[in-house]
Amino acid sequence: MNKEKIAFLVDSGSNVPEEIVKLGNMKVIPLKIIYNNEEFTDNVDITAQDVYDRLEEEIPKTSLPSGETITEMLEEIQSEGFEKVICVTISSGLSGTNNMVRVVAEQFKDLDIFTVDTKNIGIGSGLIAVQAYTYVAEGLDWEIIKTKLEEDVAKSKIFFHVPTLEYLQKGGRIGLVASVLGNMLNLKPIITCNEDGVYDTVAKIRGSKKSVQKAISLAVEFAGTAKKYHLAIAYGGKTAESQVAGIRAELKKQLPLFDKIYEGQISPALGVHTGPGLIGIGVCIVEP
Template sequence: MNKDKVAFLVDSGSNVPEEYVELGNMNVIPLKIIYKDEEFIDNVNITAQDVYDRLSEEIPTTSLPSGEVISDIFKKIQDDGFKKVICVTISSGLSGTNNMVRVISESFTDMDILTIDSKNIGIGSGLIAVQAYKYLEAGLDWETIKMKLQEDVLKSKMFFHVPTLEYLQKGGRIGLVASILGNMLNLKPIITCNDEGVYHTVAKIRGSKKSVQKAIDLAVDFAGTAKKYNLAIAYGGKTAKNQVNEIRSVLKEKLPLFDTIFEGEVSPALGVHTGPGLIGIGIIVTES
C-alpha cells in the first residue's frame, strides 16, 4: 500500500521520533500540562526540562485535550483526502486518550480508521507507530498491516529506570508506603506496563547504575531469540542525557541485531509523573 494514502494519528505521550513526526501525514494529539495558574501544550510550548525546573515550586497535572481538538484533527485528515487512518496511543490503562480517539473516530464513517491501544507509554508506544510506517513503506496491504499492528502490541516493551519514587507517588501511581521505603533504602525501581497496560514494577535495584543496567538486561531478556528489533533510549533531563552514549554502547553490544536505535527526551507529560533522571530502554521485535 502507498504510504502517502494513509494518515497517522498519535498522541504526544507516545514520543514518536521527530523524523517521523515531520512526515506530512503524521498528526499529533497534544496532551496538556496544567499548573494552578496556567496550562501548556505538551512538547509545543513547554519542554520536559521546563517541568523539571519548576518541580520544587509546583508539580503540575496532565490532561487529555478536548474532544473538539481531536475531532478537528480528524476533519483535517479527511479534508486532506485520506481514506485510511492509523491511530496509535499510549495505554488506555494510563490515559483516556485511546478511548476518546476511538469514540470520535466512529463519527467519521467515510474513513477506515484503525485505533491501536499500545498498552505502553512513551516511545514504547511510538515504536509501534514507526513500525506501521515501515509496513506501508514495504507495500503491505491494509488488512495485513492491521493484523500485524495488533500483534506488535505484544512485541513492544519499555523498561524505565526511575531515580525516585516521589513523583509517581504524588501522581497517585504508587502508594505512599512503597515510596517512603524505596527512597529510604535507595531502591531504584524498574517500571514497565503489564499486559493490561498499567504501570508495573518489575524490579527494585539498589543504586542508579545497577538499575539502568537491569533495565538493559530486561530488554535483552525480552528480545530472547528474536532475529531483528528496533531499540530506543529515552531520557529525562540533562543528567540522564549525559548517560546516553554509554547506554548506546552497551545496547549495541548486548543487542547487536538491531535495525535502528532511536533516542530522545521523554515528553513533558511523562516527565510530570517520573521526575528528572529517568532512563527508558525500549524494544520492538520486528522479526522473530
C-alpha cells in the same frame, strides 16, 4: 501520498521519533500540562526540562486532549484526501486518550479509522507507530497492516529506570509507604507496562548505576532470540541525557542485531509523573 491513502494520528505521550513524524502524513495529538495559573501543550510550548525546573514550586497535572482537537485533526486528514487512518495511542490503562479517539472516530463515517491500544507508554508506544509507518511504506494490504499491528503490541516493551519514587507516589502511582521505604533504602524501581497496559514494577535495585544496567538486561531478555529489532533510549532531563552515549554503547554490545536505535527526550506529560533522571530502554521485535 501512499497508494492506500493512509494517514497517521498519534498522541504526544507516545513519543514517536521526530524523524518519523517529519516524514509526513502524521499528526500528533497533544496532551496538556496544567499549572494553577497557566496551561501548556505537551512538547509544543513546554519541554520535560521545563517541568523539572519548576517541580519545587509546583507539580502540574496532565489532562487529555479535547475531543474538539481530535475532531479538527481528523477533519484535516479527510480534507487532505486520505481515506484511512491509523491511530496509535498510549495504553488505555494509563490514559483515556485511546477511548476518546475511538469515540470521536465514530463521527467520521467516510474515514476507515483503525485505533491501536499499544498497552504501552512513551517510546514503547511510539515504536508501534514506527512499525505502522513502515508497513504502509512497504505497500502492505490494509487488512494485513491491521493484523500485524495488533500482533506488534506484544512485541514492544519499555523498561524505565526511575531515580526517585517521589513523583510516582505524589501522582498516586505507588503507595506512600513503598515510596518512603524505597527512598530510605536507595531502591530504584524498574517500571514497565504489564499485559493490561498498567504500570508494573518488575525490579527494585539499590543504586542508580545498577538500576540502569538492570533495565538494559531486561531489554536483552525481552529481545530473546529475535533476529531483528528496533531499540530506543528515552531520557528525562539533562542529567539523564549525559548517560545516553554509554547506554547506547552497551545496547549495541548486548543487542547487536538491532535495525535502528531511536533516542529522545521523554514527553513533559510523562516527566510530570516520574520526575527528572528517568531513563527508558525500549525494544520492538521486528523479526522473531
